[in-house]
Amino acid sequence: MPDDDGVRSRWDRAGVVVLSIVAGIVVLVLAVPVVVLWAATRPIDGERVAQDHLNRIVEGLADDVNDLRDPTGATSDPERVAAWIPDHVRLPDDVRDAEYVVAPVGWGRDPTSVDVVVRAEVPAESKATVFGRSRSAGTAESCWRLTVRVDRRLADREQLECGEPRLSVEPVPVPSLGPYAESTVLQALNALAEGASAADAEAALGEHFSEPLTVRAEREERDLVVAVGAPGTRDCVVGVRPDGAPPWRFSDFDRILLEPGELGCVPSLYTSPVTTH
Numbered sequence: 001m002p003d004d005d006g007v008r009s010r011w012d013r014a015g016v017v018v019l020s021i022v023a024g025i026v027v028l029v030l031a032v033p034v035v036v037l038w039a040a041t042r043p044i045d046g047e048r049v050a051q052d053h054l055n056r057i058v059e060g061l062a063d064d065v066n067d068l069r070d071p072t073g074a075t076s077d078p079e080r081v082a083a084w085i086p087d088h089v090r091l092p093d094d095v096r097d098a099e100y101v102v103a104p105v106g107w108g109r110d111p112t113s114v115d116v117v118v119r120a121e122v123p124a125e126s127k128a129t130v131f132g133r134s135r136s137a138g139t140a141e142s143c144w145r146l147t148v149r150v151d152r153r154l155a156d157r158e159q160l161e162c163g164e165p166r167l168s169v170e171p172v173p174v175p176s177l178g179p180y181a182e183s184t185v186l187q188a189l190n191a192l193a194e195g196a197s198a199a200d201a202e203a204a205l206g207e208h209f210s211e212p213l214t215v216r217a218e219r220e221e222r223d224l225v226v227a228v229g230a231p232g233t234r235d236c237v238v239g240v241r242p243d244g245a246p247p248w249r250f251s252d253f254d255r256i257l258l259e260p261g262e263l264g265c266v267p268s269l270y271t272s273p274v275t276t277h
Helices: 004-041 046-065 078-087 181-190 198-206
Strands: 099-108 113-122 138-147 156-160 214-220 223-229 236-242 248-250
Touching: 046 078, 046 099, 046 113, 046 138, 046 156, 078 099, 078 113, 181 198, 181 223, 181 236, 181 248, 198 214, 198 223
Parallel strands: none
Antiparallel strands: 099 113, 113 138, 138 156, 214 223, 223 236, 236 248
């Protein structure tokens, strides 16, 4: 029969184990809210936020740039794509306070490709409420090659080594018709001989508007119709010269038809009007 001291010793050890378990549970219960509160209130990493913004900007570019295809399916001139990019960057809808730069630094043909440097910055943000989360400032920069594909919805994107920062490189200026395009077109049409052909009109207007601007003309019965545009923009003048009457500008068409991938600045805006919804 065991003595009292042995029984007491075993009970003491069991009590210690039970107390240890209870103490561990108490510590765990108390620690969980502390950990949750720490995780909920610790600062957001601004570097990660900036990198996420940058990645989404590049994804948007790959989508938009591939729309800069000629309606016939041919790829666009890389210079035009490079000129278009800086002013047509789409930020995600939930991005409000990011600063960004997208700068073309090179391009190539066959297939059309443009190299860009993309930089995104987010400022530091203080907690707005007692349990709110602050954010550190962050910056991300990377270089990409966007290649236009006629057989795909998105342009190919390939990350490149940036080397030295090249954000100071001036992008190619976006083509523009200039402030006096309408009067120039109408004066050139007015100076043409009665019954002038489409080729006559294109030759006359070509003296005033050179590449990358486009000049197209058509004759439809008694109307000589010209369209002068700046590729990649909504800059377009459609002029109509009826035989025996002064020329005038036609503008009763949906401007969305001038977007990349749409009809473009062509005489058929007048001769074969398209109804959009």
